[in-house]
Amino acid sequence: MSGARLKDVAERAGVSIKTVSNVVRGAARVAGPTRERVLRAIDELGYRPHPSARHLRTGRSGVIALAVPELVAPYFAELATCVIAAAKESGQTVLIEVTDGDPAEELRIACGLSDPLIDGVLLSPLGLDQTALAARERRVPLVLLGERDYEVPADHVLIDNVAAARDATRHLVGLGRRRIGVIGWQHDEPPHATAQQRMQGHREALAEAGLAYDPVLAPAVGAYTRADGAAAMRELRALPQPPDAVFCFTDMLASGAMRVAHDEGLAIPEDLAVVGFDDIQEARYMVPSLTSVAPDKQELARLAVKALLARIEGPAEAPPTTVLAGYDLALRESTGLAPGGP
Amino acid sequence: MSGARLKDVAERAGVSIKTVSNVVRGAARVAGPTRERVLRAIDELGYRPHPSARHLRTGRSGVIALAVPELVAPYFAELATCVIAAAKESGQTVLIEVTDGDPAEELRIACGLSDPLIDGVLLSPLGLDQTALAARERRVPLVLLGERDYEVPADHVLIDNVAAARDATRHLVGLGRRRIGVIGWQHDEPPHATAQQRMQGHREALAEAGLAYDPVLAPAVGAYTRADGAAAMRELRALPQPPDAVFCFTDMLASGAMRVAHDEGLAIPEDLAVVGFDDIQEARYMVPSLTSVAPDKQELARLAVKALLARIEGPAEAPPTTVLAGYDLALRESTGLAPGGP
């Protein structure tokens, strides 16, 4: 069917199997003329190495898993695309796993119990209990994406969520808003690390501006979907004193929130300024276009792949590292940028 | 590291390696007590089969590739999620490839030249030249998703694009619209099969209603992005007689188009009714929410995986099959459904 093996190439080139192997991998020194002949034979036969045979022999499959809560959330789709590209640069293949944010599933994956094929895991955790993660038995090289928790002995790659959230709320304060809501807090105990960090940044910015933090302006959401954002917005609108701005912890939440604001006849940004988080492509096309914290997803992906490869290749016992990627605040209509096509 | 092999289990259970293998695969008959002991040993050691060793021996890796033009397009993200789920039901793992719609890359993947690990390919082609595909050399089990072209000797799984497009335009006609634009036609020669089929359905519906087809109402787009939709809409608005309705070949195009309509102060659906295609989740949250043709993506995915497995397991020479999945027209505000939260 598919074909040529090392052995076939060796016969055609009149050398031993091992020599061909050496040429293919560029491992040992092979004399010029010999290499030429081998390369020609490889070309003529269309030889391609058998990945599983390699895996069996070397223990490396060249496949890394990327586990995300969902693929339909644009942020994760964009992140996954960046990870695939970054992995390709390093000659790795990416296997995407969708966890639905299920803690049990996330733990399973963090323990390498999903597909035994993989060399390592890039996990973007959502519901995972940190203590469960800390106690994981079966150790697979693991890098956590977008969550920071110093209790967990694993590498982290993320942006500075606290600083980014602080910048977002500062921006709203800078617009003169004084009653700033926040959508994305969670009732769960403990709340997701992401929610905690963004909330902390938000409150720091409020404090800087001399504004009091009012819990009533932070309705809890179940998940980070449009529907949750919409529900939270309805809650905020039902208050005696509704907010004049909202900072949403994700663009999806912002999308739902803006939808409700629109239905209630509010003008954005005049009546309500909105800032999102993630800077998904859709943010440019929302009505109005959405100001959003823009993590550098390419850098995030590249750093994550790099960290994972280091963990795979390096000693398993090396101390966990934390790497920060950059971010930006993309200003758009929802906080007053003049309208206009993207 | 990860651990237990068949051999370890065999030693612990006091049987031969092959017997353990038989138990694991449920292949041959194994006596009750023996099976019990083996199962217990498997459990105690946490044994899990080595996928690459299996692959090497059996020729089956249990991995299928899903190649899509892009993952950030919500339609493909949703489709990919469905494919992953459907594959899991059959014990298969999905490897996602992003082609960017590049014909060369698509051909490479269709020929199985991407990752030699895979058992078969699910390809959602975009730019691929049919003749190139028909002439592909290296045969890998292949199922085409969402494109129909009888020249290509490969299995197809898709919805009836012509009928679906006809229904979409019929709906606009039913609203009393008489000047119906269409966004999604392409200048490329030949245009994508998808564009051709949807255009055909559109024209059939126009003909049914006794409306003339006016090419000026069908501006060409480069790709199926929001930006392309926006550009096409500007073109339509610049006409002496702009349309009172548009049928967009994808929801992304519709999103861009509605964005421009909004910027120009048009009321939707009063001044302009809009129908999209794909029924992405975002369609419910657009402002206004978008009426859209809704392919049954779950069914599509399930049928595709089924067809691919049949091709992998069956004889390579079986004649190509075409399977249709269902679709629906989801009615929303953009064509007059009363507004209201989703």
Added chain:
DNA sequence: AGACCAGATTACAACGTTGTATAAGCGCCG
């Protein structure tokens, strides 16, 4: 009671690759 049979279990080789150890070729120096 002896031969036979079916079911249960096992030994062996092979899938394609790479690491280790070894052999072969060859110029250089003592």
Added chain:
DNA sequence: CGGCGCTTATACAACGTTGTAATCTGGTCT
């Protein structure tokens, strides 16, 4: 001119699994 060291190429075994064919067991039939 013989031996040494260097470079280049090879033989062999092993990675974990499964298909084939052979072996073993215990019971049944004559």
